[in-house]
Amino acid sequence: MVKEILLPEIGEGIDSVEISEISVKSGDTVKVDDVILVLESEKATMEIPAEQAGIVQEIFVKAGDSVAPGTRIMTLDVAGADDPAPTVNDEQSAQPMPQPEETIPEKLPVIPDKMPAAAVPEQSVPAAPAGLSSSLPLASPAVRKFARELGCDISLVKGTGTKNRITKQDVQDFIKNALAGSHEVSDVDFSRWGEVESLPLNRIRRLTGTAMSRSWNSIPHVTQYDKTDITELLEFTRVLGQSGADDQAKISLLPFVIKALVQTLKAFPDFNSSLDSRGETLIRKKYYHIGIAVDTPAGLVVPVIKNADRLDLKSLNRALGDVSQRARARRLKPDELQGASFTVTSLGGIGGTWFSPIVNSPEVAILGISRYRTEAVWEKGQFVPRTLLPYSLSYDHRVIDGAWAARFTGQLGKLLENFTDIKDLNLI
Numbered sequence: 001m002v003k004e005i006l007l008p009e010i011g012e013g014i015d016s017v018e019i020s021e022i023s024v025k026s027g028d029t030v031k032v033d034d035v036i037l038v039l040e041s042e043k044a045t046m047e048i049p050a051e052q053a054g055i056v057q058e059i060f061v062k063a064g065d066s067v068a069p070g071t072r073i074m075t076l077d078v079a080g081a082d083d084p085a086p087t088v089n090d091e092q093s094a095q096p097m098p099q100p101e102e103t104i105p106e107k108l109p110v111i112p113d114k115m116p117a118a119a120v121p122e123q124s125v126p127a128a129p130a131g132l133s134s135s136l137p138l139a140s141p142a143v144r145k146f147a148r149e150l151g152c153d154i155s156l157v158k159g160t161g162t163k164n165r166i167t168k169q170d171v172q173d174f175i176k177n178a179l180a181g182s183h184e185v186s187d188v189d190f191s192r193w194g195e196v197e198s199l200p201l202n203r204i205r206r207l208t209g210t211a212m213s214r215s216w217n218s219i220p221h222v223t224q225y226d227k228t229d230i231t232e233l234l235e236f237t238r239v240l241g242q243s244g245a246d247d248q249a250k251i252s253l254l255p256f257v258i259k260a261l262v263q264t265l266k267a268f269p270d271f272n273s274s275l276d277s278r279g280e281t282l283i284r285k286k287y288y289h290i291g292i293a294v295d296t297p298a299g300l301v302v303p304v305i306k307n308a309d310r311l312d313l314k315s316l317n318r319a320l321g322d323v324s325q326r327a328r329a330r331r332l333k334p335d336e337l338q339g340a341s342f343t344v345t346s347l348g349g350i351g352g353t354w355f356s357p358i359v360n361s362p363e364v365a366i367l368g369i370s371r372y373r374t375e376a377v378w379e380k381g382q383f384v385p386r387t388l389l390p391y392s393l394s395y396d397h398r399v400i401d402g403a404w405a406a407r408f409t410g411q412l413g414k415l416l417e418n419f420t421d422i423k424d425l426n427l428i
Helices: 141-149 168-179 203-218 231-242 253-267 313-328 402-417
Strands: 002-006 017-022 035-040 044-049 054-059 072-077 099-103 221-229 273-275 282-284 290-292 294-296 299-301 342-346 365-369 373-379 382-396
Touching (some): 035 072, 168 203, 203 299, 221 402, 231 253, 231 382, 253 290, 253 342, 253 365, 253 402, 290 313, 294 313, 382 402
Antiparallel strands (some): 002 072, 035 044, 044 099, 221 382, 273 282, 294 299, 365 382, 373 382
């Protein structure tokens, strides 16, 4: 029996993806979970697995095509397959979510889909230098058309997609750099001074670097540093750990920080906001979706804990453990990387005293947690040992000024110092 394989839903807000690789050909035999093609969106690179064993009959797409959910991908002869699983177009089955091969932090600056051609002076976009190779750069027809509409010579654009394929974002970045008069740093032959090793950055690190550079160059950053006494809070977490209750045994400091953070964001709503693309309107968010920066072997990933204000301490602790584990295993879904209103990044488990995190645009602030340490504190005429937690708040100075940043970190510190004032812990 021949079954049609359709492209499943990819994720919320993703209505088109580009095929970067076809992993099978007509006549190939595939098993359940074998990768049949690889997709590339602006958010992630995703492998599409076979949902049923069989023999590939005909393939209707090719690498470089832009496809939408529901597009016919191929036909599969499933006759004789043992215990066939439901195909993706079976009305009785739920369409599966492909797993990301490489994921990136969700928030990128909002850039209009189209920029008026008049905004790009002819002299701002350099002409192709003499002797440039006549071979066509890797780019989809839609990206080529987009570049032509902007008057951009696509042969000068450096691609960051799979196999150095040029994306629409690459074209936009090239135009913005040209308008800003930026220049690329010339390559240096470091081997003149000794042995070197060249290691290409993976996609996550490349796109994270691009996003962070854009955020740093477009947002006037200021960082407020503070610290708070968590002696009693740490002792409380130790008591929970010794209680023997499965749900409480491994509760760490971070769930308390997030609960205190949400309460502080409600008191200071401008910190849970974004500027519109013109920088003229502040959009306050009535939801509290907290991005958590996770260090993975492939690079930094920022899964999002949705509606953190509605989770009690134990539920939040479980959610943090789940997304952290799946982020390191590269098993996050695209929609789990979207929608954050505020981000927390913690280096406490690694080390260091202070650091200045970069705002995860289009958010307006980010909280950095450092490693706590025991210090001598003067109390009642003598020095006593207390455990202090250093933390830092980087913020967009267009939205937040220093006085409000100091109030924000002060309120957060008070809640952690007097943790029984934190609402909705539901420890009993």
